[in-house]
Amino acid sequence: MSSQKALLDALLQDVSAQPNAIVVFDLDDTLFSTADRHLRILAEFAAAIETQNARAAGLLRAIAREQLRYAIADTAKDAGLEEKLAKDLRDFWFARFFKNPYLLEDSIIPGGPEFAGEVIARGGRSFYMTGRDEGMREGTEASLLRHGFPDPDGKAATLILKPRFDAPDFAFKNEALHRLAEMGTVVGSFENEPAHVNLFVERFPKGRHFLLETKHSGKPVAPHPSVFRIKDFQR
Ligand SMILES: [Mg+2]
Incomplete structure (x- = not known):
């Protein structure tokens, strides 16, 4: 079984090799610990x-x-x-x-800011895609910046939030993935929810998709066998 470092490095190599590469990061219990x-x-x-x-x-x-x-x-x-x-x-x-x-109370999952920055250093873009809603944009942007994540100014990094608090996360992400596909080539994604990582596998079967072994809602969904499991972003 490959080490966490080897798995993460392989994704970065894909970013370097693929023009217009996009890597997608969930926030809660993926980049941030709640x-x-x-x-x-x-x-x-x-x-x-x-x-x-x-x-x-x-x-x-x-x-x-x-x-x-x-x-x-x-x-x-x-x-x-x-x-x-x-x-x-x-x-x-x-x-x-x-x-x-x-x-602003959240801490980071180790290595996340550096990894999101490395995607950009290699010519790719980092998308933060979260079930948080637009009402949480201010705190989310402040939290990303205070921990040294790439600035979600819509250029190399972009923050995608749910339009409304009561929209279901799964339906929102499913719909957002279709829009992402038009913006570049999604080469990889990071999620803590098995049901969500499976959405990425289905929509972008050529990408490398990762499940963070932090915690999740407990919905009885098994991650697709192709999904890589990591504990954080340290290489
Ligand atoms: Mg999450």
Whole structure:
């Protein structure tokens, strides 16, 4: 089995060899880890309930990074939170997780900024394609820049967001892939959702498509056998 470095280098060679090459990156749990965003919201909720329920606040504060689940409801359940509080937490989380100031809390998956920059250094373009919506553009751009990702100014790097928050991610990505095909040759993609990486395999069968082994929604979809698995972008 090839090393992560060999797999990533092979994609960069394709970028060098292919005129008008495009590499597509998902954001959440692909280029960015959302763990710190989750932890900040948990800490704020703990502070909000402290006076009524110090015990539950303590349970929430004790949750470590590694214990975070994809869904906040599962994190709450694992922590032993009672049902009513778990529901309040879910509402509290939902009102914050998709808001611009909270996006700045995210850390990066190691090597991502350098890799997206290397695509451009080799004459290709990096597209950030995300299920975040246009209302999150400001925080997303600020977060990309503060971590040293190529500036999504629409030239060598472009940010594609969902037009509306309530549009389903899968349908949005499926539709966006058709538009991408008209803008250049998609030589590779990076995703953390198996169902989404499979969309890329179907639409761009000649490309190299990667699944980040971070976390995903838990939908029972197996990634296509041709998909490469990596843990981050370090070479
Ligand atoms: Mg994602």
